[in-house]
Amino acid sequence: MSDRRTGILKAATRVIARRGVRGLRMGELATEAGVSTSLIYYHFTDRAGILRETLEFISDRADHYTAEPDPSEQGSTPRAGLERVLLLELQDTAEVRENSTAWGELRATAVFETELRDDLARTTHTWVHDIAELLARANPTGTAPAHAAAAERLTALIEGLSVRWLSGSLPLDHARLLLRDAIDAELARC
Numbered sequence: 001m002s003d004r005r006t007g008i009l010k011a012a013t014r015v016i017a018r019r020g021v022r023g024l025r026m027g028e029l030a031t032e033a034g035v036s037t038s039l040i041y042y043h044f045t046d047r048a049g050i051l052r053e054t055l056e057f058i059s060d061r062a063d064h065y066t067a068e069p070d071p072s073e074q075g076s077t078p079r080a081g082l083e084r085v086l087l088l089e090l091q092d093t094a095e096v097r098e099n100s101t102a103w104g105e106l107r108a109t110a111v112f113e114t115e116l117r118d119d120l121a122r123t124t125h126t127w128v129h130d131i132a133e134l135l136a137r138a139n140p141t142g143t144a145p146a147h148a149a150a151a152e153r154l155t156a157l158i159e160g161l162s163v164r165w166l167s168g169s170l171p172l173d174h175a176r177l178l179l180r181d182a183i184d185a186e187l188a189r190c
C-alpha cells in the first residue's frame with residue numbers, strides 16, 4: 001500500500017474515532033491527511049470506499065498489535081497465547097484507543113448504513129474464526145461448534161468491555177480481569 005494511501009487511512013481512522021462516521025467530511029480528512037480532496041477520491045472513489053477500506057485498515061492494524069507470540073517464547077502455552085491476543089485488545093495505547101473507538105463507530109453506523117454491513121460481517125467473522133482457532137489450540141478436546149460459539153462470546157465481550165473502558169464507565173484493570181475470567185469460563189465450557 002502506498003504511503004499516501006496509508007496516510008489517508010490513518011487520518012480517516014483518527015477522524016472517525018474523534019468525530020464518528022457521520023462527522024467524516026472529505027475536507028477535514030484531506031486536511032488531517034495533508035492531501036487534496038481529489039487525491040482521496042482518486043484512491044477511494046467515494047465515501048463508501050473510504051469507510052470500507054478504513055474498516056479493513058483498522059482490522060489489519062489490530063491484527064498487527066495482537067499478533068500471536070512466537071511459539072518458541074519461553075513458557076508460552078496455547079492458553080497463554082489466547083489470553084495474550086485477547087488482552088492486547090484492551091491496552092492503554094493511543095493506537096488501540098483510536099482503533100477501538102473507530103471500530104465501534106463503524107459498527108454503530110452499520111445499523112443505519114447498510115453498505116457497511118457485509119464488510120463488517122466479513123471482518124468480524126475473520127476475527128471470530130481466528131479466536132476459535134486459538135481456543136481449539138488451548139482446548140483441543142472441545143468441538144469446533146463450541147470453539148466458534150466461545151469465540152463469538154469473547155469477541156462480543158471485548159467490544160462491550162472496550163466501549164465501557166473507553167467511555168470511562170469501567171477501569172481498564174477491571175475490564176482485563178473480567179476478560180480473563182471469561183476466558184477461563186469459556187475454556188471450561190468448550
